[in-house]
Amino acid sequence: MAVSGNAHRRSASSAFVSLAVVVLACSSFLTSSVAEAASPCSSHTFTGNGGGRLYASCADLPRLGATLHYNYTAATNTVAVAFRAPTQGEDEGGWVAWGINPSGRAGMVGTNAVVAFRRANGTLAAYPTVLDSYAPSMAPAAPGDLAFPVSGVAAEHDAEGKEMVVYATVVLSGGKGSKFTQVWQRGNAVVNDVPAAHPTTGDNVLSTATIDFSD
DSSP: OHHHHHHHHHHHHHHHHHHHHHHHHHHHHHHHHHHHHHOGGGGOOOOGGGTTOOOSEEEEOSSTTOEEEEEEETTTTEEEEEEEEEOOSSTTOOEEEEEEETTOOSSSTTEEEEEEEEOTTSOEEEEEEEEOSSSOOOOOOOGGGSSSOEEEEEEEEOTTSSEEEEEEEEEOOTTSTTEEEEEEEEESOEETTEEOOOOSSGGGGTOEEEEETTO
């Protein structure tokens, strides 16, 4: 009976150790999964013309499957950004845009944005524009039309042509620190090399948030 009891205790002890190992493994897996889910944008590798660009910070935006990568320089209150979003429409059509509303309002009107799309001849267009109404022209803005200087605007498609990236460097408004209202968007079509109106329901009208570039 004693031998049987010792065997039972050894069996129970082995089972406990095995359970502890399983729990520890599961805990490590969950911790790793949560960490990856918290910031999947940090593992993104830029290709093509953006292959040499590195960004210290990134944010997975809550609408439209978009992501913002950025480098903020406090001394000059300047931010270099790479905005990524899936393209929509047929034949790699559609357009993407990201910008800052200098008024601080959570809306598109007044936003200074950079827009990118593929022209009818197959080349990529990328330029700053001012969203001055709910039906903006989407025309390139003259430097004097912008609330802050924008430079280095460029665009690229990913290798599969399913995601557009638009790059820009923005000198943020003086005296306002590093916290701003950002607005982003994607549309389904480009007509005669002009971005057509985006949908006016769902995520397309909720794609705005506050961002502090110094975080």
